[in-house]
Amino acid sequence: xxxxxxxxxxxxxxxxxxxxxxxxxxxxxxxxxxxxxxxxxxxxxxxxxxxxxxxxxxxxxxxxxxxxxxxxxxxxxxxxxxxxxxxxxxxxxxxxxxxxxxxxxxxxxxxxxxxxxxxxxxxxxxxxxxxxxxxxxxxxxxxxxxxxxxxxxxxxxxxxxxxxxxxxxxxxxxxxxxxxxxxxxxxxxxxxxxxxxxxxxxxxxxxxxxxxxxxxxxx
Amino acid sequence: xxxxxxxxxxxxxxxxxxxxxxxxxxxxxxxxxxxxxxxxxxxxxxxxxxxxxxxxxxxxxxxxxxxxxxxxxxxxxxxxxxxxxxxxxxxxxxxxxxxxxxxxxxxxxxxxxxxxxxxxxxxxxxxxxxxxxxxxxxxxxxxxxxxxxxxxxxxxxxxxxxxxxxxxxxxxxxxxxxxxxxxxxxxxxxxxxxxxxxxxxxxxxxxxxxxxxxxxxxxxxxxxxxxxxxxxxxxxxxxxxxxxxxxxxxx
Numbered sequence: 468x469x470x471x472x473x474x475x476x477x478x479x480x481x482x483x484x485x486x487x488x489x490x491x492x493x494x495x496x497x498x499x500x501x502x503x504x505x506x507x508x509x510x511x512x513x514x515x516x517x518x519x520x521x522x523x524x525x526x527x528x529x530x531x532x533x534x535x536x537x538x539x540x541x542x543x544x545x546x547x548x549x550x551x552x553x554x555x556x557x558x559x560x561x562x563x564x565x566x567x568x569x570x571x572x573x574x575x576x577x578x579x580x581x582x583x584x585x586x587x588x589x590x591x592x593x594x595x596x597x598x599x600x601x602x603x604x605x606x607x608x609x610x611x612x613x614x615x616x617x618x619x620x621x622x623x624x625x626x627x628x629x630x631x632x633x634x635x636x637x638x639x640x641x642x643x644x645x646x647x648x649x650x651x652x653x654x655x656x657x658x659x660x661x662x663x664x665x666x667x668x669x670x671x672x673x674x675x676x677x678x679x680x681x682x683x684x685x686x
Numbered sequence: 687x688x689x690x691x692x693x694x695x696x697x698x699x700x701x702x703x704x705x706x707x708x709x710x711x712x713x714x715x716x717x718x719x720x721x722x723x724x725x726x727x728x729x730x731x732x733x734x735x736x737x738x739x740x741x742x743x744x745x746x747x748x749x750x751x752x753x754x755x756x757x758x759x760x761x762x763x764x765x766x767x768x769x770x771x772x773x774x775x776x777x778x779x780x781x782x783x784x785x786x787x788x789x790x791x792x793x794x795x796x797x798x799x800x801x802x803x804x805x806x807x808x809x810x811x812x813x814x815x816x817x818x819x820x821x822x823x824x825x826x827x828x829x830x831x832x833x834x835x836x837x838x839x840x841x842x843x844x845x846x847x848x849x850x851x852x853x854x855x856x857x858x859x860x861x862x863x864x865x866x867x868x869x870x871x872x873x874x875x876x877x878x879x880x881x882x883x884x885x886x887x888x889x890x891x892x893x894x895x896x897x898x899x900x901x902x903x904x905x906x907x908x909x910x911x912x913x914x915x916x917x918x919x920x921x922x923x924x925x926x927x928x929x930x931x932x933x934x935x936x937x
Binding site: 556563 | 734735760761762763764766767768770771772774776777788791840846
């Protein structure tokens with residue numbers, strides 16, 4: 468089981484780092500540019516660019532939108548890999564051997580996905596770094612203003628809130644695609660359909676849970 | 687020994703198995719034959735515990751599989767080996783890993799002992815040079831042999847094969863049939879094979895159960911097939927010109 472968990476960490480977490488790094492850095496950059504271009508006024512402090520970038524990345528982009536992006540990458544991988552095992556009778560083979568196939572296939576994925584907050588942490592950091600780079604190289608603000616902005620009115624609970632909802636999304640990311648893969652019926656074409664349905668449902672559930680968790684924790 | 691007593695199974699109100707009774711003996715290759723849709727696969731899946739029959743009893747050496755709870759049936763299943771129609775090998779594992787897998791999951795033996803047992807079985811199915819290959823790198827016949835190796839590595843009491851030589855050329859099919867028969871006899875396994883291949887029937891059919899529309903239409907041995915007057919089995923067996931000629935020669 469330990470070997471399986473490490474394999475899943477490799478496939479689901481480490482394998483997702485590339486896209487997370489790339490997207491976070493550039494989205495952070497775009498958020499800071501958009502903010503800088505839309506708050507241009509003599510009474511608006513320049514540190515607002517850093518502040519808005521930090522808030523966007525920490526509260527929403529890293530935990531929620533990165534989870535939705537991972538629903539596409541990780542979720543479709545989970546559904547298609549389990550679905551293919553169903554179609555090719557590999558799950559039946561596990562059952563005949565006397566192995567609890569649901570536990571064997573899904574449990575390591577749930578454990579691996581519990582490391583998602585680490586990925587989201589990286590996403591937050593790189594998003595803010597991307598925002599900083601875009602701000603400085605675009606000439607929208609100074610380093611001092613940006614640093615001041617990302618420290619402005621910082622509430623550690625916002626990070627805790629982001630990690631709490633990331634953990635909830637991690638469970639959603641591991642279980643909904645697994646369900647659609649495990650209980651799928653049909654052939655190769657249906658594996659693709661199951662992956663699409665799993666992505667849609669995972670995204671919907673993440674968005675709804677995001678609303679509920681935000682309502683519960685921040686209001 | 688496996689004994690079936692009046693097994694029935696329906697799906698959505700359609701009766702697929704209509705009171706099948708049969709005894710499959712140890713050390714023999716028992717074949718279930720019949721046309722597509724006759725209920726062979728459903729019966730095999732019932733025997734494996736993948737479907738639960740609606741009625742009747744499936745008795746494995748005195749233990750009634752379909753009256754057991756999940757834990758007990760899982761324990762009994764550990765005495766079963768299965769060769770699936772499509773081999774059902776784990777894509778991401780090599781041949782050796784596939785064969786080692788059941789022992790790694792179900793026993794607490796040392797890795798070296800498991801490896802030794804797996805290598806022994808792989809050698810038995812003549813795949814010693816294919817240890818480190820992935821299933822995708824193997825031919826259909828080799829995949830079937832790996833599936834047989836994986837099925838017998840735990841030294842099962844019962845071996846089930848679903849169309850073990852479908853998609854194989856006649857020569858390779860005979861190799862697979864003979865391998866199954868030899869392993870069955872060497873280890874005194876109760877082997878049940880699902881097939882509609884008459885070559886297999888004539889090659890290894892110690893006991894044959896013929897299903898037609900979910901009913902046991904005939905049972906006997908390969909020797910009796912040419913002597914029977916049962917219309918259902920003769921229709922099935924002599925549907926090809928080749929078998930008609932075989933009968934002429936035989937008679």
